[in-house]
Structures are given as structure tokens and as C-alpha cells.
Amino acid sequence: MTQFNKFCFSKILSFLFIITLTSFSSNAQTAATTGSLKDINFLDGRWKGNYNGGTIEASWTAPEGDNIVGFIRMVKDGKATLYELFAFEQTEKGPVAHVKHFKPGMISLEEKEVSDTYNFIEAKKNQALFEKDDISVRIIYERRTQNQLVIRRGKLENNKWEFMDLFVFNRIP
Numbered sequence: 001m002t003q004f005n006k007f008c009f010s011k012i013l014s015f016l017f018i019i020t021l022t023s024f025s026s027n028a029q030t031a032a033t034t035g036s037l038k039d040i041n042f043l044d045g046r047w048k049g050n051y052n053g054g055t056i057e058a059s060w061t062a063p064e065g066d067n068i069v070g071f072i073r074m075v076k077d078g079k080a081t082l083y084e085l086f087a088f089e090q091t092e093k094g095p096v097a098h099v100k101h102f103k104p105g106m107i108s109l110e111e112k113e114v115s116d117t118y119n120f121i122e123a124k125k126n127q128a129l130f131e132k133d134d135i136s137v138r139i140i141y142e143r144r145t146q147n148q149l150v151i152r153r154g155k156l157e158n159n160k161w162e163f164m165d166l167f168v169f170n171r172i173p
Contacts, residue, residue, distance in 0.1 A: 035094035037063035039123035042143045043070070047169030054081065056167055058149075066090040072167075080104045094120035097130055097139075138163070147171040 043060035050056065054076030061069050072084040083102040088095045097118040101109040110116065118130035118139060126143040138154040138161055147170055154163040 034092070035120045035123055035128075037066075037068055037088060037090050037095055039120070040068065040088060040095060040128045040141060042126045043068065043141060043149070046172045047149050048172045049167055049169040051167060052076065056169070057172075058167070058169060068095075095128075095130075096120065 041063050044062045045060065047058045048055060051074060054074060056072060056074050058072045059070050066089055068088040070086055072082075072086075073080065074082040081104070083104075083106070084099060085102070086097055086099040088097050098115040099118065100115045103109065117133045118137075119133065121129040121131050121138070123129070128141045130139045130141075131137070132139075136155070140150075140152040140154065140163060142150045142152065144150055149169040149171070150165055151167040151169075152163040153166040154161040156162075
């Protein structure tokens, strides 16, 4: 092999090595930020709060298999005003929340085959961020203390996500 061929062969091997490392590093970062149901297991339990002059109760199960399920019930003046059923399902991209809303009588507000879908963005200790499929809303689930859970809703305003407390819950036994 000539000196020139050895030089070219060495450069090609170096190039392939760098490409391989870059690809591995990129895949490792993707896997690390994907998220899992463990990132939202802090939701587990029964929670109750006040909303719009009535009460709001929520319950989430612990992760089992590839899912977490739960509900929200809103009551005002002793009558149900809204039910929300949801399932967090583990996917390759991380947890995905599927949500359906019902009026009393279990009358669906969404089409039969349609649910609102929220995709996992990121998680911190006792906090997880999800974004609606149409990118119109972001939701932060945050357990602020052992006995307080808050759901915050965000909207994009002036190219910045602005969040406000939507529901504040206290743990119920």
C-alpha cells in the first residue's frame, strides 16, 4: 500500500469512527430524554380541590404494564358537570396522554374515535410537561408537596409559554 493510500485509508477510518460516535451520542441523548411512566408515577393517588364554585376530584393509578389510567370528576351544587377519563400509555417516544371528556349521562364531547392527545416533553422530580398534538396547549403536572398536586395550563403568548394554575388538589385518603 502506498503512503498516499495509507493516508486516505486512515482518514476514512477516522471519519467513520467520528460518524459512529456522533450517531451513538445522538441516540443516547434521545433515549435519555424519552421519558417513561416512572416520570409521572407521582400522580398516583386520590386528589380533591375546588374549581369554578364546585369541587373537582381526580384519581390516578400507579403505573402497571404500559399504562396509567384515571379520571377527573367535577361537581357543582351536588350535580356532576363534567367527567374526564384518561390513559397515559408508554410509547417509543415516551408517555402519551389520551383524554376524553363527557357531560353527565356519559355524553362524549369528542368524536367517538377521537381523544385529545398530549405528548411527553420532559420531566423533573415530581413534575412532567406534556404538549397537545396541535401544539396549542402545554400541561404541567406538578406535585408541589407530598399532599398537593397542581395541574398548570400553558399557552404560547409572544413566543413564550405562559402557565397558570388550572387545578390545585390536596391528597385525600
